[in-house]
Amino acid sequence: MRNLLITLLALSVVSSLSAQERTPSPQGAEVYIISPADGAVVKSPFVVRFGLKGMGIAPAGIVFENSGHHHLLIDTDPPADLGQPVPTSDKSLHFGKGQTQTELKLAPGKHTLQLVLGDHLHVPHNPPVVSKKVTIEVKE
Numbered sequence: 023m024r025n026l027l028i029t030l031l032a033l034s035v036v037s038s039l040s041a042q043e044r045t046p047s048p049q050g051a052e053v054y055i056i057s058p059a060d061g062a063v064v065k066s067p068f069v070v071r072f073g074l075k076g077m078g079i080a081p082a083g084i085v086f087e088n089s090g091h092h093h094l095l096i097d098t099d100p101p102a103d104l105g106q107p108v109p110t111s112d113k114s115l116h117f118g119k120g121q122t123q124t125e126l127k128l129a130p131g132k133h134t135l136q137l138v139l140g141d142h143l144h145v146p147h148n149p150p151v152v153s154k155k156v157t158i159e160v161k162e
Contacts, residue, residue: 044105047147048088051076053137060156067127068160070094072117072137077151082118083142090139090147092117094124100138100152107144116144128160 056071058064072092080089098113110116117124135158139151146152 044145044148045090045141047090047139047149047151048076051088051139051147051151052153053077053092053139053151054153055135055137055156058135058156058158060154061158062156063159063161065162066130066160067125069123069125070135071123072121074122074139074151077139079120079122080142081120082116082140082144085142090141090151091120091144092122093138093140093144095134095136095138096126096128097133100136100146100150104146104148104150108138108140108146116140118144130160130162132157132159134158 052075054073056073058068058070072094076088078086078089079091080086082091093108094115094117096113096115101108108114108116115124134155136155137153138146140146
């Protein structure tokens with residue numbers, strides 16, 4: 023009986039955490055890739071510069087209204103469940119210190135880049151602030 027109560031309590035906590043409201047984003051907020059431009063041909067390594075309108079940048083873990091930090095998606099789509107933190111992988115880079123640019127080293131070929139703004143917990147805002155995909159070609 024005790025194990026059943028512990029299990030029910032754990033499920034209740036998990037359920038309440040997943041039911042938390044996402045951080046709101048202001049109307050008109052926009053995230054975009056400043057450079058490289060869509061269709062650009064670049065040599066690796068290259069710099070990716072991030073842009074943001076209508077919101078501010080704050081490091082992960084710091085709560086400021088209308089702010090967040092960047093996540094750069096490489097050759098992938100935004101997560102299907104936007105109510106969960108953006109996962110970390112070689113295709114999903116986190117910039118939780120508030121960085122607004124990075125240097126990338128990618129293999130030759132075509133690649134896509136896309137930004138998703140995350141709140142203090144790495145969760146996309148509501149509505150999500152996601153850039154258009156930029157397609158680039160990396161030459162040797």
